[in-house]
Amino acid sequence: MTPARTTSHEPSASHRPHTGELLHDEALAAAFDHAARSYDRLVAANPGYHAHLRRSARRLRLPASGAGLRLLDLGCGTGASTAALLRTVPLAEITAVDASEGMLERAAAKRWPPTVRFVHAPVERLGAAGVNGPYDAAFAAYLFRNVSDPDAVLAAVRALLRPGGRLAVHEYTLSGRPSDRLVWTAVCRAVVLPAGTLTGDHGLYRHLWRSVVGFDTAREFAARVRRAGFDQVRTAPMPGWQTGIVHTVLGRAADGTASARLTGQGEAG
């Protein structure tokens, strides 16, 4: 696995988003409720979107079928990440959680096996929604950049995982190279913002642009994951235009003894 080519990077004042540019909590969920109707069409037009989710899911290195494993899909949206998990480990039991009712309705309307359940809740209140561990792995695709306190959410996820459980965070986390930030901004100006304007979701897609610019680099996010009690933390890049822009950040709930159920197996890609 090739580690991400990252350098420590603090966005300069001119690149850091102004507080008012970002959406949080209920306002963010409402924006996703509205965007849900066009979400699947927009991501289908993004080259590699689904293949990259599957790549991150494989990077969990779970046994091929997932039989007997309990997985979390945090911020499942319309179910694209859930489908990627299911394709990778079809026999696993998957709890898929999202704060947006509109996104979840789209997800739940799709065809799923009885091993998949959807839960309407913010990831900050999983216990109150009946999402209780232990889980064998947690997957979070395009979630952490959106939460107000990523350290608290990482700690809560760590607590839900059994010792040795796996984490894969698939996220727009820039490399720290100025050229990658420029590519991201060019893609947003040429494609993402105009598409958001067409669908009536300009605010959400502006949030997408600015939240990525203001969020951790892949290396900074990996450091957060370590601080939250994960070991074997590493970052892995994506191919395509997303190189240096999207990474998988992987970790293992630390305790020193990996479960026998999760030894061997899996694709590193």
Ligand SMILES: C[S@@+](CC[C@H](N)C(=O)[O-])C[C@H]1O[C@@H](n2cnc3c(N)ncnc32)[C@H](O)[C@@H]1O
């Ligand atoms: C960009 S979408 C990604 C959806 C899906 N994981 C995918 O890969 O296509 C981000 C999702 O995270 C959800 N989300 C954002 N903040 C959340 C929070 N605090 N708790 C639960 N879900 C949240 C949003 O409602 C949205 O559906």
